[in-house]
Amino acid sequence: MAVAGEFALTCNQMVIRKSSFVSGRSSNLLGGPVQSQKVCFNAWKLKESKAGRLRVNAVTQMEVGTAEDLWSLKGLEKESTLGFDLVSEEELRMKGFMGLRKTKLVCTIGPACCSLEELEKLAQGGMNVARLNMCHNTREWHLDVIRKIKKLNDKGYSVAVMIDTQGSQIHVVDHGAPSSVKAEDGTIWHFATEKFEGYRPLTVKANHEGFSEGIEIGDEIVIDGGMATFEVIEKIGNDLRCKCTDSGLMLPRAKLSFWRDGKLVARNNDLPTISSEDWSDIELGISEGVDFVALSFVKNAEAIKHLKHYLSTNSSKSVKVLAKIECVEALQKLEEIVEASNGIMIARGDLGVEIPLEQIPTVQENIIEVCRQQNKPVIVASQLLESMIEYPTPTRAEVADISEAVRQYADALMLSGESAIGSHGQKALSVLRTTSSRMESWSREESMQASLNQSKLGTSLSDQVAEQICNCAAEMANNLGLDAIFVYTRHGQMATLLSRNRPNPPIFAFTSDNSTRMALNLQWGVTPLLVDLTDDMEANVEKTTGLIKAKGLINEGDTVLIVSDIIPSPASQTLFQSIQVKTVV
Ligand SMILES: Nc1ncnc2c1ncn2[C@@H]1O[C@H](COP(=O)(O)OP(=O)(O)OP(=O)(O)O)[C@@H](O)[C@H]1O
Ligand SMILES: CC(=O)C(=O)O
Ligand SMILES: [K+]
Numbered sequence: 001m002a003v004a005g006e007f008a009l010t011c012n013q014m015v016i017r018k019s020s021f022v023s024g025r026s027s028n029l030l031g032g033p034v035q036s037q038k039v040c041f042n043a044w045k046l047k048e049s050k051a052g053r054l055r056v057n058a059v060t061q062m063e064v065g066t067a068e069d070l071w072s073l074k075g076l077e078k079e080s081t082l083g084f085d086l087v088s089e090e091e092l093r094m095k096g097f098m099g100l101r102k103t104k105l106v107c108t109i110g111p112a113c114c115s116l117e118e119l120e121k122l123a124q125g126g127m128n129v130a131r132l133n134m135c136h137n138t139r140e141w142h143l144d145v146i147r148k149i150k151k152l153n154d155k156g157y158s159v160a161v162m163i164d165t166q167g168s169q170i171h172v173v174d175h176g177a178p179s180s181v182k183a184e185d186g187t188i189w190h191f192a193t194e195k196f197e198g199y200r201p202l203t204v205k206a207n208h209e210g211f212s213e214g215i216e217i218g219d220e221i222v223i224d225g226g227m228a229t230f231e232v233i234e235k236i237g238n239d240l241r242c243k244c245t246d247s248g249l250m251l252p253r254a255k256l257s258f259w260r261d262g263k264l265v266a267r268n269n270d271l272p273t274i275s276s277e278d279w280s281d282i283e284l285g286i287s288e289g290v291d292f293v294a295l296s297f298v299k300n301a302e303a304i305k306h307l308k309h310y311l312s313t314n315s316s317k318s319v320k321v322l323a324k325i326e327c328v329e330a331l332q333k334l335e336e337i338v339e340a341s342n343g344i345m346i347a348r349g350d351l352g353v354e355i356p357l358e359q360i361p362t363v364q365e366n367i368i369e370v371c372r373q374q375n376k377p378v379i380v381a382s383q384l385l386e387s388m389i390e391y392p393t394p395t396r397a398e399v400a401d402i403s404e405a406v407r408q409y410a411d412a413l414m415l416s417g418e419s420a421i422g423s424h425g426q427k428a429l430s431v432l433r434t435t436s437s438r439m440e441s442w443s444r445e446e447s448m449q450a451s452l453n454q455s456k457l458g459t460s461l462s463d464q465v466a467e468q469i470c471n472c473a474a475e476m477a478n479n480l481g482l483d484a485i486f487v488y489t490r491h492g493q494m495a496t497l498l499s500r501n502r503p504n505p506p507i508f509a510f511t512s513d514n515s516t517r518m519a520l521n522l523q524w525g526v527t528p529l530l531v532d533l534t535d536d537m538e539a540n541v542e543k544t545t546g547l548i549k550a551k552g553l554i555n556e557g558d559t560v561l562i563v564s565d566i567i568p569s570p571a572s573q574t575l576f577q578s579i580q581v582k583t584v585v
């Protein structure tokens with residue numbers, strides 16, 4: 001059964017010229033049954049030139065009741081605003097749909113970029129997430145930075161805030177100098193935990209009482225994964241006397257790892273994944289409304305589950321928990337950690353201390369693949385542009401490393417020291433931007449996403465339907481050369497399922513939940529937009545499209561694919577879990 005009708009109703013800037021529908025029997029995937037007594041409108045005319053092969057049966061219609069219902073949409077639109085962040089809006093205006101960058105950017109905030117002006121420059125440069133490493137600086141300093149970022153967001157930016165916990169590593173707390181000290185070959189150093197007063201050359205204080213437990217004479221202490229190396233020559237109680245065997249710099253919070261016969265000494269040092277200091281930092285994060293907590297040195301899923309539970313009962317807003325993969329134990333339990341967390345950071349800095357460096361590239365590729373299969377965002381972190389801490393241009397190898405992470409379809413790239421303490425933070429951010437944009441367009445040209453295998457995720461029928469809809473929608477959008485994908489989502493699930501397919505057009509995720517909007521800041525290819533949504537999908541589409549069109553960001557003839565996971569109230573007649581293709585008229 002197919003019924004068609006002609007209508008011309010003005011809805012703000014949109015003209016509904018034509019309506020027609022086919023029975024929902026044609027495809028259960030694309031929508032539920034259509035009730036015969038109701039008039040169903042297809043609010044947009046399909047553009048024949050661009051989507052020539054498209055027939056109305058590729059489109060799910062929405063029931064909107066009577067013509068009067070359509071008129072009422074006009075009233076709705078008048079009072080709405082669209083939370084488009086300044087940077088995406090500008091990028092879209094300048095470069096068009098395909099010019100929107102897909103790979104998200106995380107910047108570590110430190111003394112080099114903590115003023116409001118510097119933070120704003122990073123936001124303008126495309127920073128999607130600001131990372132605060134709680135290992136460094138004071139709580140007051142972090143608080144001040146978080147508040148500055150909120151201030152920028154009030155101005156129209158959309159920068160999510162991540163706190164990164166100190167975790168349970170053993171590191172230097174005092175080496176007797178305000179900044180770095182040089183360890184010379186053959187010099188003797190004293191590693192202790194006792195507090196000492198004043199400056200005593202060749203003494204180092206570590207943070208953990210039992211740091212030397214299980215360590216034997218002849219073992220090696222490696223500083224920051226190879227900055228300097230010492231050999232243990234004597235044990236005095238818990239203290240270690242060591243000889244420098246490989247000279248180098250020791251930074252203020254240099255990390256210690258212990259090696260025997262060329263292998264990392266596996267140590268059960270009983271340090272909790274979340275220390276009491278970390279809990280205080282997490283409290284600060286909750287009270288300041290941060291968006292992400294990244295847990296350092298995660299060893300299994302337990303700490304992740306515990307923190308998620310804690311946050312869900314103690315935080316009024318949704319805070320996402322990211323697991324940092326930076327030790328051997330995490331690699332051994334990768335699947336369960338990825339499953340338990342809301343996202344992953346491949347913390348290559350510490351990981352490179354624990355596993356041979358030559359294993360990092362394959363481990364990275366594997367972690368990214370597991371994350372995509374489990375539909376969790378993944379950040380590639382550390383040393384992406386290390387040379388730019390000092391120099392204004394990157395090495396060729398660094399550009400190749402970034403390109404490889406983008407080719408592997410990581411969700412996000414991260415700057416560490418480059419932005420925190422470097423002299424060229426904004427330039428480094430611009431290298432991330434241009435390098436990722438270039439690789440993204442190459443991947444599109446080569447249809448690289450065609451080789452992605454997607455595992456089945458959902459167990460319930462409705463989850464499986466959502467997943468299949470997103471897989472089909474992404475394929476349709478690519479095959480039809482559509483301009484954009486619109487997704488209407490409360491918790492972001494549909495947006496992430498679309499993103500997982502790494503489609504060519506950008507994904508505009510409309511949500512009325514600000515936590516969802518901020519969480520989607522880490523998701524590949526998704527531009528989150530804050531807007532009031534109702535259960536009436538047709539009204540949502542009309543309103544949001546009208547608002548974007550009013551800004552001049554979408555034009556007549558542009559084709560968009562629309563999917564939704566807004567579950568309407570039982571009384572509502574709208575269909576959900578649908579795919580529509582529309583042409584802006
Ligand atoms: N808030 C800060 N204040 C001062 N210095 C910082 C701050 N954040 C980072 N830095 C500096 O930037 C460098 C790189 O930052 P990053 O966060 O990668 O450090 P890291 O200690 O190696 O990371 P992690 O401890 O998470 O493995 C740090 O070694 C530190 O010197
Ligand atoms: C980011 C981080 O913690 C690391 O690379 O070790
Ligand atoms: K940290």
Ligand SMILES: [Mg+2]
Pocket residue numbers: 296326347349350
């Ligand atoms: Mg680390």
